[in-house]
Amino acid sequence: MRLFQEKEWLFSLLVISLILWLIFLGNSPLRDWDEGTYALVAREIYRTGNWLYPTLQGEPFLLKPPLMQWLIACCYYLGGVQELTTRLPGAVLTALGVPLLYLVGRLAFKQSLPALFAALVYLTMLPVVRHGRLAMLDGMTISFFLLLLFCLLKARQNRKYALGVGFCLGLIILTKGMIVFLLGAIACLFLLADRQFALLKSPYLWVGILLGNTPAIAWYTAQWQRYGNTFLEVHFQAQAFDRLMQPVEGNSGPVWYYLLELLKYGFPWLLFLPGGLYLAWKKRHESWGSLVLLGTIIYLGTISFMRTKLPWYVMPVYPFLALAIGANLSEVWQNRHFRVRSWTIFLAIISLAGLGGCVYFFIKKQPVLIVMSIVLAISMSIAAWLIKQRDRNFIPVLFIGMYLVIGLLVSSQSWIWELKEAFPVKPVADLIRANVSPGTTVYTSFPYNRPSLDFYSDRKVVSASIAVLKELSNNKSYLLLDNTTLQQITLSKYKVLGTADKFTLISPSNK
Incomplete structure (x- = not known):
């Protein structure tokens, strides 16, 4: 009877999470930066068939591993290039995190009620749903990590589940690269705190790590052989280590930056977090208590002292907070405190x-x-x-x-x-696509490049200063100018190709 109820809960959680993550998934344009960038890379994979060495606008894409882009490209084959197919892989995989968290909680708490409450809290956390619906890496990374924790806990009963630990580590590497060191450290310390010392001697664990990481190692080796030190400098130095030591692209903030993020979007569940963390401390010698404390302290502490701050970096802490809140709500439900x-x-x-x-x-x-x-x-x-x-x-x-x-x-x-922070890209992209031949670069007065504009226009649109735009106007280049810049630049011979959303597309008259 209990097994039947557990299957019912799992199925119900899966259905309601998929509904929430998939409804109206394609009703809004792609967002800068990650969504537009990954969509561009995936579309080039889809068009060229170059799966091993992804490119962005024809240049090597060395910033991130390719698993997300591979999955999006597969969806493009099945459903065409559109917003829905771009977001579908990340949304589905993030939604799977809800039943996975229930399974993790069921093993960690050794009870169904707090596990169920934790999964429902995770399901109804606004940042988890919102970022998980976007074509971003964080939601699917969390789901792979939850699957890793499930395998780790299940291996107490059946050592064969330890095989899954290595495969999950490999999936995390192919999704978001160096974050595997932080999440792997949390898993390793939890294993020690949970006193699963015998698992370290299990051949299943080490065979799983070897086999599971082989694809990731092969991909990294292929990139290094092709691009040499350039790959190491971009992928490891610029994308990983620099973010620890210095603000990248001006994305900085105080040590308490992520606490403010939690406060902004965490209610009403944050009301029950202090009690949940207190319970975790009291139960720190139990599996769930040590998992919550280790995950929260190590992960939140690490990203808080990183010099680069971005809102979605906090995402992997939400499952730990959900477990703590679920424990507190279960205590309230059972003991009416x-x-x-x-x-x-x-x-x-x-x-x-x-x-x-x-x-x-x-x-x-x-x-x-x-x-x-x-x-x-x-x-x-x-x-x-x-x-x-x-x-x-x-x-x-x-x-x-x-x-x-x-x-x-x-x-x-x-x-x-965030789409309201800049001009709508679709009308401007339609203007460019209708008047500029493929493969032609357009230069714009807008202060920064927008990958979403590149995606929808299917052309490369490069931001340039007024001085550079004046020079380019004499070099037979296409210019996309806002009204203010258009009045500041004196153009002797040019042709207005059209206007859209306060932008004018022009070219020299001989075009």
Whole structure:
């Protein structure tokens, strides 16, 4: 009976997570930088068949391993080049992290309830869903790491599962490269803390590591043989070690940068995190307690002291936080230990924020987000009232409410809010594609390059200063100029090819 219930829970978690990650997946344009870049690389693989040595605009792409781009290219073969197929591999693999976290929790807690709560918390964490739906590496890296932890815990009962540890390490390397050292260190320290010393002598573990890492080693060897020290400098130095020691491309922040990220997007679940971490400390000699503490402290501590700061670097800490929160919610459900005052106040504040959002989105005429705000206000109000009544049913209300809120958000075209930071690329890309022949470079006055514009225009669009643009205007080059720059540059002979979203595409008249 218990096995049947476990299969039911696993299937249910899989279905509801796939729904949340896949609905309206292609309803918004690709985002800069990662999405546009990976889509460009995958499209070149799809067109050229060059799977071993990926390229970006014809130049070697040495920044990241190719697993994500390979998967996207496969989707292009099956469903064509579009937003949905670009995001599909990462979204599916990230969604699988929900049932995987349940399996990890089931083995670590040795109970179903805290494992279920942890999986549902992870399912309804906004950053996990949002970044996991994008064509980015973090969500699928987390899922491979959760599969690794499952194999590690399952190997206590059956040593053959240790084979999977090595294959998961290989998948992590082929996805995001050097992060394997950090995640591998966490797994190794957990193995020691969990007193699985005998596993270190198991041939299954070492055979798995050998076989699982062979594809990654082969790929790295092929790149080094072809590109030599250039590959080592770009892939290891610039993409890994430099980010530890100095801010890359100005992406810096204070030590508490990621704590602020957690505070911005972690509610309402952060209300239950202090209690969860306290329980983890009390249970630090148990599997789940040591896993939560090691993962949170080592990973969060490492990225906090890195000089380069980017919001999605914090993603792999969310499964550990979800386990802690799930443990606390399970304790509340079973023993009814409520913090009535603080929880009620915070949920009431979130409810008021939902009402404020309702007014704001009404002014902006965004009906889906109006409904989202209403659902948020109602669900948080009901949960606050239930907490005041010391009714444990506030927990399912929170899960259902947050699931509906995030589902409504991703159903709108506002779930990638970074798209509003710059001009919409599609109209400008259509203008370029209609007037510029393939293989021709376009120079723009926009202050930085946008991979998404390159992807949609299918042309290389390079940012240049006004001085450079003046020189290029005499060299028969295509120019994409904003209105202000167009007035500042004196062009003797040119032809206006069209305008789109305050940009004008021009070429010399003899073009």
